[in-house]
Amino acid sequence: MALAQVRPGTTVAELDARSRYFRKLIVDALEGGKRGHVGSALSLVEIVRVLYDDILDVRPGEPDWEDRDRCILSKGHGCLGLYAVLADKGFFPMDELLRQCTSGALLGGHPEAHIPGVEASTGALGHGLSIGVGLALAARMRKRSHRVFVIMGDGELGEGSVWEAALGASKHHLDNLIAIVDYNKMQCYGPVNETTVLEPLADKWEAFGFSVREVDGHDVAALQGALTRVPFEKSRPSLLIAHTLKGRGFDFAEQNPEWHHKSKVTPEDVALMREGLARV
Amino acid sequence: MRQAAINAVYELAKRDPRIVFVGSDLGIGTLEKMKQEMPDRFYMEGVSEQYMIGMAAGLAMEGFIPYLNTIATFLTRRCYEQIAIDLCAHKLPVRLLASGGGAVYAPLGPTHMADEDIAILRALPNMAVVAPADAPEMKRLMEASVAWDGPMYIRFGKGGDPVVSSDERGFAIGRAIEMRRGDDVAFVGTGVMTNRALAAAELLAKDGVSCSVLHVHTIKPLDSNAILAASARARLLVTVEEHTRIGGLGSAVAELLVDEGVSTRVLRLGFADAFFADYGSQDDIMRNNGLQPDQIAARVGEALGLPLPALG
Numbered sequence: 001m002a003l004a005q006v007r008p009g010t011t012v013a014e015l016d017a018r019s020r021y022f023r024k025l026i027v028d029a030l031e032g033g034k035r036g037h038v039g040s041a042l043s044l045v046e047i048v049r050v051l052y053d054d055i056l057d058v059r060p061g062e063p064d065w066e067d068r069d070r071c072i073l074s075k076g077h078g079c080l081g082l083y084a085v086l087a088d089k090g091f092f093p094m095d096e097l098l099r100q101c102t103s104g105a106l107l108g109g110h111p112e113a114h115i116p117g118v119e120a121s122t123g124a125l126g127h128g129l130s131i132g133v134g135l136a137l138a139a140r141m142r143k144r145s146h147r148v149f150v151i152m153g154d155g156e157l158g159e160g161s162v163w164e165a166a167l168g169a170s171k172h173h174l175d176n177l178i179a180i181v182d183y184n185k186m187q188c189y190g191p192v193n194e195t196t197v198l199e200p201l202a203d204k205w206e207a208f209g210f211s212v213r214e215v216d217g218h219d220v221a222a223l224q225g226a227l228t229r230v231p232f233e234k235s236r237p238s239l240l241i242a243h244t245l246k247g248r249g250f251d252f253a254e255q256n257p258e259w260h261h262k263s264k265v266t267p268e269d270v271a272l273m274r275e276g277l278a279r280v
Numbered sequence: 281m282r283q284a285a286i287n288a289v290y291e292l293a294k295r296d297p298r299i300v301f302v303g304s305d306l307g308i309g310t311l312e313k314m315k316q317e318m319p320d321r322f323y324m325e326g327v328s329e330q331y332m333i334g335m336a337a338g339l340a341m342e343g344f345i346p347y348l349n350t351i352a353t354f355l356t357r358r359c360y361e362q363i364a365i366d367l368c369a370h371k372l373p374v375r376l377l378a379s380g381g382g383a384v385y386a387p388l389g390p391t392h393m394a395d396e397d398i399a400i401l402r403a404l405p406n407m408a409v410v411a412p413a414d415a416p417e418m419k420r421l422m423e424a425s426v427a428w429d430g431p432m433y434i435r436f437g438k439g440g441d442p443v444v445s446s447d448e449r450g451f452a453i454g455r456a457i458e459m460r461r462g463d464d465v466a467f468v469g470t471g472v473m474t475n476r477a478l479a480a481a482e483l484l485a486k487d488g489v490s491c492s493v494l495h496v497h498t499i500k501p502l503d504s505n506a507i508l509a510a511s512a513r514a515r516l517l518v519t520v521e522e523h524t525r526i527g528g529l530g531s532a533v534a535e536l537l538v539d540e541g542v543s544t545r546v547l548r549l550g551f552a553d554a555f556f557a558d559y560g561s562q563d564d565i566m567r568n569n570g571l572q573p574d575q576i577a578a579r580v581g582e583a584l585g586l587p588l589p590a591l592g
Contacts, residue, residue, distance in 0.1 A: 084294045113370055121369050124361050131366060141320050164331035180474015
């Protein structure tokens with residue numbers, strides 16, 4: 001397949017075996033639960049993979065461990081990406097993935113705080129960064145050294161509460177707060193820039209007091225490099241713009257709004273995705 | 281009442297390191313002593329209610345007990361989703377201190393009045409809703425609030441409200457207080473309307489109508505037993521609230537009676553289903569809505585079909 005672009009003039013990193021493995025888990029979950037936000041989960045796989053593989057100090061067997069790094073998936077609809085990684089890490093049994101969204105299941109269509117490894121219930125957009133500010137302030141007040149990570153979507157940045165929280169984070173100089181934008185440039189209706197003009201996005205966050213870096217959000221090494229260097233600056237909250245592709249890994253779904261959310265995943269969809277996996 | 285609550289935050293914070301104050305853009309000098317003595321537990325976060333609620337949720341997730349204060353209507357309408365999800369779904373011990381419940385901000389117009397706050401907050405699972413009658417009762421509530429498991433909405437009156445509560449009657453969240461005994465009519469009031477109900481009961485007594493008054497400072501969880509007991513004795517149960525008749529105390533009482541199959545007649549007094557079309561004072565708005573003691577007494581007399589010469 002032709003290499004897709006994350007930004008004009010750039011190409012997206014190839015997916016390695018572990019990234020393909022997480023996509024297989026997501027397809028398994030879609031087949032089991034027969035629904036899910038497909039594209040929104042696929043764009044953030046490498047972000048959550050790198051966080052949980054390399055960055056976050058967490059204990060899957062002790063999810064409420066007091067000194068853990070906190071991570072909130074504020075774009076809660078991307079939860080299949082998070083669930084795949086949490087299941088792989090052993091926060092809950094892998095079987096739970098296959099039952100997602102069904103009656104009696106542990107996992108629903110958006111993350112909830114009762115799920116091991118999930119810090120806060122999200123799904124209504126624009127909540128995560130405010131909660132993150134509270135968590136980061138609390139860490140400072142209690143003289144703890146853990147960090148707080150918040151993953152937001154680009155469409156989510158239309159919520160005014162995100163910018164209220166940004167004002168608070170920079171006022172309090174929260175350098176233990178790291179926000180990540182999964183900038184896949186597509187929202188439910190189509191291209192983000194046709195619905196909400198976000199550019200110049202890095203400048204906006206800089207103006208709000210964040211120290212900003214940009215990275216190819218599918219490049220594992222680049223994500224590792226950026227996220228191991230947080231805070232980007234002392235006394236300022238960090239913001240990483242991860243340039244991604246919605247539906248990354250499946251050529252038919254990439255940047256295709258039809259794959260933003262599937263409320264009825266058919267056997268044909270599953271077959272298409274399994275064939276797609278073989279091509280990646 | 282507001283001053284009693286704000287002062288209580290400082291006093292409680294001195295004793296309990298979990299207590300944090302979060303304000304929006306409050307009057308200069310608010311809790312200055314707390315700011316000086318406990319700067320890491322005093323936050324003034326600006327005109328950003330949605331963020332304030334989320335931030336307080338984050339603090340509460342880490343073991344703190346935040347007390348938030350701003351104007352009631354901004355603290356409820358503006359950030360309802362944050363209250364529902366960040367506070368109620370997570371069942372976090374955040375206290376919402378709501379300045380100017382009901383018609384307190386009458387001169388400022390309908391954008392500043394909170395006339396449906398009880399209805400919308402009461403609809404949320406895990407949320408407690410409390411409206412004290414006066415400043416001493418506010419103080420008792422603030423003491424009791426620290427140990428409450430879950431979010432709580434605390435509605436303030438205007439300040440300088442007549443004191444009708446007393447230490448002797450005690451205070452427990454969720455337990456209504458019998459303020460007056462009587463046989464014919466059972467008043468059920470909340471917030472500062474309890475003092476109007478007591479005054480109306482006094483007027484009715486002059487006409488030989490014996491009234492009880494039950495003060496329901498906690499609208500949720502509702503003290504079902506106390507309300508059922510009051511309704512069992514009376515010919516007419518009258519709910520009195522500084523709130524739209526939709527969804528508040530009167531609705532909560534009516535729901536209870538219907539659920540329990542109680543057929544006591546209910547007169548629900550409150551604001552009309554309309555945005556306020558007048559300014560003036562809280563008392564003016566009360567009078568416009570038939571909620572002053574003489575009006576309440578007259579409406580009760582009318583409901584009972586009694587000629588009430590003393591009111592005449």
